[in-house]
Amino acid sequence: GAGVSQTPSNKVTEKGKYVELRCDPISGHTALYWYRQSLGQGPEFLIYFQGTGAADDSGLPNDRFFAVRPEGSVSTLKIQRTERGDSAVYLCASSPTGFSGNTIYFGEGSWLTVV
Amino acid sequence: KQEVTQIPAALSVPEGENLVLNCSFTDSAIYNLQWFRQDPGKGLTSLLLIQSSQREQTSGRLNASLDKSSGRSTLYIAASQPGDSATYLCAVSSGNQFYFGTGTSLTVIP
Numbered sequence: 614g615a616g617v618s619q620t621p622s623n624k625v626t627e628k629g630k631y632v633e634l635r636c637d638p639i640s641g642h643t644a645l646y647w648y649r650q651s652l653g654q655g656p657e658f659l660i661y662f663q664g665t666g667a668a669d670d671s672g673l674p675n676d677r678f679f680a681v682r683p684e685g686s687v688s689t690l691k692i693q694r695t696e697r698g699d700s701a702v703y704l705c706a707s708s709p710t711g712f713s714g715n716t717i718y719f720g721e722g723s724w725l726t727v728v
Numbered sequence: 729k730q731e732v733t734q735i736p737a738a739l740s741v742p743e744g745e746n747l748v749l750n751c752s753f754t755d756s757a758i759y760n761l762q763w764f765r766q767d768p769g770k771g772l773t774s775l776l777l778i779q780s781s782q783r784e785q786t787s788g789r790l791n792a793s794l795d796k797s798s799g800r801s802t803l804y805i806a807a808s809q810p811g812d813s814a815t816y817l818c819a820v821s822s823g824n825q826f827y828f829g830t831g832t833s834l835t836v837i838p
Contacts, residue, residue: 719774
């Protein structure tokens with residue numbers, strides 16, 4: 614596609630439920646990033662993929678969070694046993710290569726609300 | 729850990745005024761610095777990318793400077809317009825990550 618696509622755009626879920634958020638990066642981009650942004654804050658790094666592998670998952674807050682990118686394109690961020698503190702916008706970005714000198718392109722985000 | 733600070737947190741100016749947004753970072757070992765714009769409820773749009781070896785970049789009414797040794801960048805917006813109203817975020821790349829500031833919320837009053 615022309616840009617980074619994220620689905621769903623909005624998700625309301627009950628505390629304790631399981632949630633999946635999907636990211637479809639720009640075609641051909643090998644690097645993919647997940648960030649989380651709370652209200653009034655800047656985005657915080659969660660995980661970085663280079664191809665199919667998670668090159669850096671140091672930003673995942675705990676073991677309830679997991680992400681995959683099995684074919685090196687689409688990625689899914691999975692959150693188990695959701696908590697109210699997980700409410701935020703989850704942003705996905707992609708970049709042509711893993712070189713940090715490239716511009717990164719963000720999607721519109723998935724707005725998650727845990728009630 | 730890299731820390732990015734943006735000042736001011738909010739800014740309100742009359743249309744036509746020139747303005748400067750500030751960004752500072754604690755670790756000068758960066759690959760690049762990017763300025764982004766974020767509209768309410770939207771994702772981030774890249775405005776300017778400055779590589780670590782560069783001093784400035786210009787795009788239209790926007791000019792961004794980088795002083796890596798002092799850990800500072802500025803975004804200069806000339807002849808501001810109401811359509812410039814948004815939150816402006818700077819991000820520096822270190823290692824595998826882009827580290828973001830908390831943004832400057834800009835309002836341009838017609």
